[in-house]
Amino acid sequence: MKIDKILESYDSFRESGLEDRFFKHQDLMRILDRHSGDFNTELAGHSLEGREIRLLTVGTGPCKVFLWSQMHGDETTGTMALMDLLNFLKHQAGSPISTLLLSACTLYLLPMVNPDGAERFSRRNAQQIDINRDYLRAASAEAKVLKAMHEKIKPSFGFNLHDQSNLWGVKNSTYPAALSFLAPAFDEPGSLNDNRGQAIQVIACIKDSLLGMLPGKIGLFDDTFEPRAFGDNFQKAGTATILIEGGSIIGDRKFQEVRKMVFAAILAGLSAISSASYLQNTTDNYLSIPKNTKSLFHILICDVFFQGIRTSIGINYEPVPTSDGNSIECFYSIEDIGDLSTMNAYQVYQADKMQIYGDIVYDCPADFDLVHGTETILSFKQGILQSK
Ligand SMILES: [Zn+2]
Structure with a gap:
């Protein structure tokens, strides 16, 4: 699959109901309502302030893939990219790529985990808690929902969608990181197990697919183990977890080019999983991705x-x-x-x-x-x- 070829028709499936980073829960609900006849939708739970968090199920394949976005309310490119993905799968129904994807995988989408934060365009929830440091206690309503969905689905793969500061660059490059990736560690020494190894292989495939479009603009995120974070704990629980951080592209003031690249990264990852091509990729290739730097x-x-x-x-x-x-x-x-x-x-x-x-x-x-x-x-x- 050639991602750049698919991106040529990006405007035909780009979700036009989301135009900038500041959209709110009601904007998302309007889009999900529109999709309700096409994709299985269920109520996963509510935020502290009572906003619905919905889970969408797409496809019928044996490999379960869980994709969640916007645990941090002001990190919105992942949600936009997931809505682009829904349109893509709908518009391209019957095409070789969507047929393969939806017969190999069942996708579970949980967009906008932190709608109260989105309302304020803040990282934290309405109680000023960073949900991504609340896995262990699950004290916040939103952490409870995310944790419960993961336990219910028991996914083989997870896509953890975030945005990083636009001050992160790429080692030996003068560009900001447009995208950064990580297969989070599940322990202090950064050990490898089967599922972390698989996440590493999928990320190497995503990098191979996108580097031609983003030379010098793809980085590897800090791999320090964070015992309170969701990605690290999902990795520990046996889900091959892939962190995607939307970054920044000079001149892309509304982050719409980054959004498109996050979509491309998700699609490249899903393609590698559904074709099993990731099994041919290597840890060395993953480690060849230059690290993020503050430059x-x-x-x-x-x-x-x-x-x-x-x-x-x-x-x-x-x-x-x-x-x-x-x-x-x-x-x-x-x-x-x-x-x-x-x-x-x-x-x-x-x-x-x-x-x-x-x-x-x-x-x-x-x-x-x-x-x-x-x-x-x-x-x-x-x-x-x-x-x-
Ligand atoms: Zn984040």
Whole structure:
């Protein structure tokens, strides 16, 4: 299966009811209602604030695959990609790829595990709990639902869909990571068992399918064992668990290109599972994926004359959701000062002929003007970007 070929017709099955990252539970329910005649839907449970969490079952194959998204309410590309997948399977019904997939696998989709977080565009749930650190206690309503569904389904494979900060890059590359992957560890030493080995092989297949489209933009996520996380515990329980982190692509401000790549990654993974082609892939190939690194700033001002020397200034913003949860506000601070020649940024200013007016204080809000002759290039007032 050629993923790039399938993506040529992506617009024909892209879910048009989801246009940006800030959609809410009611938007998702509208889409799921529309699909209710085509796919088996059941109520998996409710969030603390009473929002429905629904499970969809697709296909009739013997291999059970569980895909869940948005445990973190502000990480929405996975939910969008799952809705694209439903449309794809519907539109391509009878095609070789969907026939193979749905006869080899039964897919269990649990989109938007944290709808109360989505409402606020926040990582955490309404009780400010990080659901992905609540596996052991399952104190939150949402963790209970996810854990119960996993225990009920007993899947062979799991797709754990998240988004990572847009400041993660890829080792030996100047790009942000568009996608990162991990077969989570199930113990402290990072041992291998059969199902973790299978997750590794599937990820190697996904990487092989997508690297041509995303050279230098695919990374391997940190594999430190987290005893409270769901992926690590599902791996321990015998589900070959595949973590997919949507990242960032320069210029893709609405994360729609990343969404498309998350869809492509899921489809490539499902294809490798349903054809059993993953069995031919290797751990070495998986380990050849370069690790995530912090090698990016949001803004980088290079070689500006400051405090009597030429130096560079790295600036990042903290995204804070607005009170209606429909957008974010960015609060900029000075992240680093010095030789930043190994770093890249979303916006780079070569500033050897520019001047800085105001204070540059490490780890404090940006509060200065960058000026070229009579033109103001950048202006910050107490962490807020005034103009570009
Ligand atoms: Zn996450």
